Amino acid sequence: MTDTMKPKTLCAIALAAAAFVGASSSHAAEWSDTSVGYRYGTKFAEPYNPNDIQKNILNFTHASGYKYGSNFVNVDFLMSDSKENSAHEIYVVYRHTLDLGKVTGKSFAFGPVKGLGLTAGFDVNTKSGDNYESKKRMLVLGPTLFVDVPGFLSVSLLLLEESNKPRTLTTGRYTYDTHPMLNLAWGIPVGKTLFSFEGYMNYIASKGKNEFGGPTSPETNIDATLWYDVGTATGLGKNSVRLGVGYQYWRNKFGNPHNVVGSEAKTPMLRADFHF
Numbered sequence: 295m296t297d298t299m300k301p302k303t304l305c306a307i308a309l310a311a312a313a314f315v316g317a318s319s320s321h322a323a324e325w326s327d328t329s330v331g332y333r334y335g336t337k338f339a340e341p342y343n344p345n346d347i348q349k350n351i352l353n354f355t356h357a358s359g360y361k362y363g364s365n366f367v368n369v370d371f372l373m374s375d376s377k378e379n380s381a382h383e384i385y386v387v388y389r390h391t392l393d394l395g396k397v398t399g400k401s402f403a404f405g406p407v408k409g410l411g412l413t414a415g416f417d418v419n420t421k422s423g424d425n426y427e428s429k430k431r432m433l434v435l436g437p438t439l440f441v442d443v444p445g446f447l448s449v450s451l452l453l454l455e456e457s458n459k460p461r462t463l464t465t466g467r468y469t470y471d472t473h474p475m476l477n478l479a480w481g482i483p484v485g486k487t488l489f490s491f492e493g494y495m496n497y498i499a500s501k502g503k504n505e506f507g508g509p510t511s512p513e514t515n516i517d518a519t520l521w522y523d524v525g526t527a528t529g530l531g532k533n534s535v536r537l538g539v540g541y542q543y544w545r546n547k548f549g550n551p552h553n554v555v556g557s558e559a560k561t562p563m564l565r566a567d568f569h570f
Contacts, residue, residue, distance in 0.1 A: 322360050322361070323358040323359060323360050324359050324360055324361065325358065325359045326356070326357065326358035326359075327355075327356070327357050327358070327569060328354075328355070328356045328357075328569065328570055329354075329355050329356075329567045329568060329569040329570070330352070330353070330354055330355075330567065330568055331352070331353045331354075331355065331565065331566060331567030331568070332350070332351065332352055332353075332565070332566050332567070333351045333353070333540065333563045333564065333565040333566075334348075334349070334350055334351070334563060334564050334565075335348070335349060335542075335561045335562060335563040335564070336348045337559070337560060337561045337562065338374070338559060338561050339544070339547065339556045339557070339558060339559035339560075339561070340378055340424065340547070340556050341547055341548060341550040341554050341555075341556045341557050342425070342426075342550075342554060342555060342556055343377070343378060343424075343555070343556040344555050344556060345377035345378070345556075346377065347374050347375060347377045347378045348374070348375040348377065349372055349373060349374050349375070350372075350373045351370055351371065351372045351373070352370070352371045352373075353368060353369060353370045353371070353567075354367075354368070354369045355367070355368045355369075355567075356368075361396065362392060362393060362396050362397050363390065363391050363392040363393045363396065363397075363411065364390070364391050364393075365388075365389070365390050366387075366388070366389045366390075366391075366415075367386070367387065367388045367389075368386070368387045369384065369385070369386050369387075370383075370384070370385045370386075371383075371384055372384075372385065374423070374424075378423070378424050379423045379424055379425075380423055381421060381422065381423030381424040382421070382422055382423055383419060383420070383421035383422075383428075384419060384420055384421075385417070385418075385419040386416075386417065386418045386419065387415070387416075387417050388415045388416055389413055389414070389415035389434070390413070390414055390415055391411040391412070391413045391438055391448075392411055392412045392413075392414075393409060393410075393411050393440075394409075394410045394411060394412060395409045395410065403442075406441055406442055406443075407439045407440065407441055407442070408440050408441070408442040409439075409440040410437065410438070410439060410440070411437070411438040411439075411440065411448075412435075412436075412437060412438070413434070413435070413436060413437070413438045413450050413452065414433075414434065414435045415433075415434050416431070416432060416433050416434065417430060417431075417432040417434070418430065418431055418432075425461075425462070426460045426461065426462065427460055427461040428458060428460055429458060429459045429460065429467075430456065430457075430458050431456070431457050431458070431467070432454055432455065432456040432457075433454070433455045433456075434452040434453070434454055434455075434475070435452060435453050436450055436451045436452035436453050436474075437450065437451055438450040443480075443482060444482055444483055445480070445481045445482040445483050445490065446479075446480065446481050446482075447478070447479070447480045447482065448477075448478070448479050448480075449476075449477070449478055450475075450476070450477040450478075450479075451474060451475075451476055451477075452474065452475045452476075452477060453472060453473075453474055453475075454472065454473050454474065454475050454498070454501070455469070455472055456469070456470045456473075456501060457469040457470065458470075458505065460505070463505050468504075468505035470501035470502055470503075470504070470510070470549075471500075471501050471502030471503075473498065473499045473500065473501045473502070474498075474499050475496055475497065475498045475499070476495075476496070476497040477494065477495070477496050478494060478495040479493075479494045480492060480493060480494070484520075488522055488523040488526055488527055489520060489521065489522055489523075490520075490521045490523070491518065491519075491520055491521075492518070492519050492521060493516070493517050493518030493519055493540075494515075494516075494517055495514075495515070495516045495517075496513075496514070496515045496516075497512065497513075497514050498512060498513045498514075498515070498549070499512050500512050500549065501549050504549065509551060510549035510550070510551070511546040511549060511550065511551045511552065512546060512549075513544070513545060513546040513547060513548070513549055514543070514544070514545045514546070515542070515543075515544045515545075515547075516542065516543045516544075517540065517541075517542045518540065518541055518542075519538040519539065519540035519541075519563075519565055520538060520539050520540075521536045521537070521538040521565075522536060522537050522538065523536055524536060524537055525569075533569055534568070534569050534570075535566075535567075535568055535569075536565075536566065536567050536569075537565070537566050538564075538565040538566070538567075539562070539563070539564065539565070540562070540563040540564075540565050541560075541561065541562050541563065542559060542560075542561040542563065543559070543560055543561075544558065544559040544561075545557075545558050546558070547559060
């Protein structure tokens with residue numbers, strides 16, 4: 295990927311990646327869910343930028359399960375307003391979780407935990423238009439606990455191997471110290487209503503020195519949404535169309551210390567998604 299990629303090129307890459315991964319992960323699937331979505335907020339924050347940033351975000355999401363585990367892929371296409379030089383970003387997340395109970399035929403249940411998995415995957419991004427122009431590459435690996443709740447709740451402890459090559463870095467890619475992340479992901483119905491509460495929480499330990507020799511700090515990223523099932527309410531089909539109100543809290547964004555302007559985001563969002 296080059297530093298001069300145009301937004302249309304980025305969009306084409308995102309759509310191709312989503313189609314490829316979604317098609318391959320759904321092979322021999324026992325269940326699958328694919329959606330396209332949109333979210334909007336006016337108070338996004340970026341490190342070293344003192345402004346509240348407006349962003350329109352389109353996303354493609356695919357989740358599927360097969361005999362021995364599950365796949366998850368999400369592709370975000372983020373479009374900022376002039377407060378971030380109308381920057382464009384593509385961020386891709388892929389996770390595969392192997393269900394160790396299904397693989398071995400043994401039960402790993404204890405207390406509120408109903409099963410144990412092994413999760414591996416990657417994050418990849420490319421961004422153009424801002425001063426940093428991130429090109430993140432990250433591998434993840436670690437155990438996952440499946441908690442017995444209505445809907446789902448998973449708790450993962452993942453080891454991260456992350457590198458980046460921003461525009462301002464004149465040498466090769468910079469690799470941070472290997473560091474852990476505690477991840478929670480959930481999707482829980484609100485009683486017998488048409489509402490559900492979904493989201494994730496990442497607590498990421500410090501990753502050592504940054505590419506310019508400065509310190510990094512532990513970061514907390516909480517992204518939660520209260521969804522309403524419009525599809526059921528209108529007879530279009532359960533969860534086929536959903537509207538939601540979301541909120542993201544991100545402290546020490548990308549590991550930047552809290553005294554860095556723009557390192558803390560408190561972002562209300564409006565959301566919609568369409569499942570097929």
